[in-house]
Every structure is written in C-alpha cells, then in structure tokens.
Amino acid sequence: MADQLTFLAVHAHPDDEASSTGGVYRLLANQGVRTVLVTCTNGEFGDAPGGVKPDADDHDADEVAAIRALELDAAVEALGISRLVRLGYRDSGMKGWPQNDDPRSFWAAPVDEAAARLADVLRQERPQVIMTYNEHGFYGHPDHIQAHRITVAAIKQLDYEPTLYFNAIPDSIMAIYRERWAAEERERVEADAKKGVVREPVEPVTSEDDEAFEMGTPDGLIDAAVDISDATDAKFDALAAHHSQIADSFWMKMGREQFKEVMRTEWFVRATNPLSLEGCVDDLFAGYR
Secondary structure (H helix, E strand, O other): OOOOOOOEEEEOOOOOHHHHHHHHHHHHHHHOOOOEEEEEEEOOOEEEEEEEOOOOOOOOOOHHHHHHHHHEEEEEEEOOOOOEEEEEEEEOOOOOHHHHHHOOOOOOOOOHHHHHHHHHHHHHHHEEEEEEEEOOOOOOOHHHHHHHHHHHHHHHHOOOOOOOEEEOEEEHHHHHHHHHHHHHHHHHHHHHOOOOOOOOOOOOOOOOOOOOOOOOOOHHOOOOEEHHHHHHHHHHHHHHHHHHHHHOOOHHHHHHHHHHHHHEEEEEEEOOOOOOOOEOOOOOOOOOO
C-alpha cells in the first residue's frame, strides 16, 4: 500500500471540478491526501463576457479560454489541489454543434492518443482513487463522454487497478433539483414576458441513434456518499471563481448560507472495485487507510 494517498479526477471543462468534486477535493486536501486535477479542454465555447453565447458573431472563443484559465487557477487554489494538468484540447461544444467537427476539439481527438497522454499522468501520480463521468458523460455532453472514454482506456494501460468512481446524483435529490430548475425557468419566462420578450423553447439536438438515459441514479445504487459539510465554503468559493460561466447558476442564487445547508454531500458510484468494498461508503479512500 502506497505511503502517499492520491486522488485524481478527470474533468472536461474548467468549472466541472468545482461542481461535482469541489467538496471532495478540499476535504481530501485537508486530510493530507495528494489531489490532482486533469482538465481536458480550455472551455472555449462557454459564455463570453456580457453573457454572449457561443453562436453569436461577437463571441471570441480564445478570449473565453483565457478568462476561464484564470478562473480555473483561482478555483484550484480555493480547493487546495496539489497539481493541475491541462490537456489543452479545444472545447467541442454541446452535442450537434458544428464545433464537434473541429479537428482540434476534444471530441475529434483519437481516444488512443488522448488516453496515452492521460496514462502518462496516471503513471507519474499512481492514484489509488480516480474519478470521472459515466459513459453518458453524466448529462450527454460530448467532452464529458470523451473524458469517460479516455479515462477507461488509460486505466487499462496501468500495471495496477485503481478504484474508479463516477459522479452521481441520487434520484431523490435529482427530483428536488428538477423542481428548482423548473421554477427558475418559469421565473425567466415571466420576467421576459413583462419585457415583451417571447422566447422559443430550446429543443435538444437528437438523432435516431440517441440512447435515452437518466441523469439521476437510483438511491440504492449509490456507492459513496461523502459528507462535505466541512468543505462547503471552499466549494462555494471555487464555483464563484468561475464567475463568467455560473454567476447566474442556481448554486450562486442560493447564496453562501443556503448553499452550505443544501450542498452537504457529493455522491459517486464505483466503476471498479479492486478492494471488494460492499455497500455505500462515506470515504472515497475506504479500504486504503
């Protein structure tokens, strides 16, 4: 058993590290665990300053990437992350966007090539515990799906088997989130209507090949529920650091105090189980210490 416990997460964009693992990162750092973040893309196709959307003529992708790089640095500091690795791929945009076809995009990168780069980092760090997204990328984003693919492929190149976790949200919690999101959408529509603005519903891009999936995970299938109460302040700070993308998010609208009450747990499912753990654990390093 290695002397140094090491946790490594593979995330798609700047800000993903804060939303799904911000609490775990800070909690583990406080416990003396070495923490490593691999961010696959530069996030070029997030919102530009002023809320300018990626399809607008005045959206400057390179400017967005530069802003998000600084925001990521601030979030990494807030979370006490030991090492940040930027793979530097171009953001692929949402499913069906023309950016998917850019040969510089993460989605277009050969899995073997990207996995080999990640495997080099894994060999350097030898983390006992790795986290990324499930095969659907949790919510279907191409870059998240690609992060899953390269992580699984990279792990196969190792001479040992780490414990791999995917982030998850229990169905019972997802139902609460959906109610909150629906209420926020109604409020936006009503506010726009008062201004005389009528917004057309946004239909997701789909095809006959699309496979239906649920973002939530049945409560009984959750394998790790980590109490991050002692790290919620840092998680809030890390999310707030990504101001250009989530200033209007439901997290920020809660305010710090409500956030600390609501966002007290991060959940995961085990994709590999080399230690033959049973049941739902409260520590991602269960069995390693």
